[in-house]
Amino acid sequence: MLYSHATIVTVNPSMEIITDGAILVRNTLIADIGKTDVLSNKYPHEDVTPLEGRIIIPGLINTHMHVARTLLRVSTADDLELVSWLCGRIWVLQGNFTGEDGYSAARLSIEEIMKSGTTCFLESMFSDRYGFDGLCRAVEESGIRGCLGKIVMDIATYAKDPKWAMHPDLVEDRETSLLGAVKMWEKWDRAANDRIRVWFGARTPGGVSDALYREMTSISPEKGIPITMHCAEVAADRAFFASQSHRPMSYCSSVGLPCPSTVFVHMAHLDDSDIDMLAQTKTHVVHCPTSNAKLASGICRVPDLLKAQVNVGIGTHSAPCNNTCDLLQEMKLADVIHKAKSGNPTVVPAETVLEMATINGANALGLEKSIGSLEVEKKADFVAIGMRKVHLQPFFSPVSAIVYTATGRDVEMVVVDGKVVVADGSLTTMDVEEIWKDAQVRAKYVVQRAGLQEKVKPRWPVK
Template identity: 35%
Template structure:
């Protein structure tokens, strides 16, 4: 007797990610109650399951949903506002003044929805955000059916969200309590950076992170300026300061990690912390090159992020995988560094590990949530297909994503969003452009 299930998906290739590099041909994925309950040859699946929804995907590869491990969603509304500038000039002279003028609940809601729509269409099912009004972003993600970790932003200077670091933490804890039982939404403390957060809030965050067992998400060792400021203001390099404050731990999500000395790499590896690599933003802001090969050799878990659309200028994880792989090879002087399968792992299971979600997402395994995407390789630019993983990393584009599911719910069907209205989002973005451009 056949088992009744919600969905059965048969694809030409299924790439589970665990084990790394494995490709299953002519297999099927069985989904019921939002979870993967079977991964087996297509003929066996057909005889075992009776599915309410059955989908066949010839010429397509099924992969875990991509995890964008660092971004600033609402900054999508600042995309292209101040390009071709170094980080500190970009922040101090353009982005922070624009944020002071325009950031509001409406701004964050509209920018977050725009970003989520872009990411979903590109196969990203989970994101890790750092921005003001995290409650607004969390509600928008829940409404869209997308998985998220929202950062409980903390910074020394006042904003429309909070007046001082104590209020940032107070309001952040309220957001944590509001979403603590939500199956799709998780939280992380998000002190902006060592140069913008003083010791007192960092010490408090360390205590709260231990008590609540939630991660800490921070920009770290992104620029030489940051290192110089750390030495001048604290008589320490930023990572050493975090270690002194007790923040170097397995719950730390360190974003960028470009300017590192050999001893810092080994010390970070020993801490069990995670590095979130944002290669395209680093390139565009000329911040430098993350020592990917050395971090991997030391055993550090490396995830991938896009950063915000104001400094990238897109939220394209396919492009990020390709850039990460190519850049790592060039920096290391070794073509074998960061092969395609490892780049795909960085965009999936490694991101899940960095967020503490590896038991739930990041690979196609029985028992995990059905967060997945289908990539159509039956296009001119991805033919012929000798190695599907190589095609996905080195040749495919995000426009080849045809279907996306989060917790078994289909959020992209044949390339079209099911829970967000792209026309309305484009109209709202145009309205924001008019307002911001006029000043």
């Protein structure tokens, strides 16, 4: 198939933008890319999909998600700081999930992110309770790429404070979490035509013993299982590290975490020595600006990380602390929040943000040789954004138009592995109405089972 007459933002090493461009897809790969007239003459017998008035970008890569929490999207835990948000609401609700609820939430998340231009995501900490098989099945059925972190933990508190405890039905031990993750890796890694990768999804320090961290970090290189972990998200995390006579990265180093196959998330409370260690160890960082802002957790030092040549991606985190899984919206905040904080409008420009959401994300996932940019012999993962709309016109830079004005609602086509999974803004691989209706019913039952009906409701009177 020849996709023609589009503006193509390649994010290739030369950062080329091709006007009136075309992409030739054969099987799962990009076979050629260039000007439409050149490719049309070169491949006169190819079927053609004309995409005039669209900008094509590489498929977006969401490097931090909690897909189960999309079932708890709105009003379940608004206007709370992180620890109260977790211990009083989110963990209580998630502790009342069933495997069927986990599968429903996964499908809901995947539908949303695919329709808004994400073609690959990193799930951070999927609990055994939610049904990891169901998560993998949802990825397989949908056509998306998923790097799926199975939770690793053996301590039930947050930062070792007994007042901040997980719901008892979420607690896992070494056998269920670490060894369970290895079993899921043996069963599912490279499944679905290599679209599934299984990761370790370690809990935040304080939720994992040093011994279990060290066991995980010894298994990781041996089997090739990458690690993702929340770190230095809130002031309480920094206090925990201090209680261990450590800074964030010195503690992580003591248990073997920093390395090129580790992805740390949030990182809102770092000092210069932490940034130096991240750079030296080539460890990746994920910026989640909306979640960190809504929970008043802090702001990641992204300009300093980038200056130190730390690879930084972008994540939406979870629906209850973001309310959307739309990475295009997250990209705008990832840009403008640092301008406001620094007083410098030149920090983190639009081009850098698009790199963070594409090729940087691919680097973080170890998939940079196959996704993250539009190049010959890479996977045919791309997104067509329709620009023939009043709120998107006029524009002079396609990158600025994508980062500053487009949202997921402007996505018209998504291709993953050479297959069209979104056409005319609609998902082609799953029954979308059945997905949201099922999620709506299941969410209400979760709230009821958790006994939170009086807390999860509108604050204003409803008649």
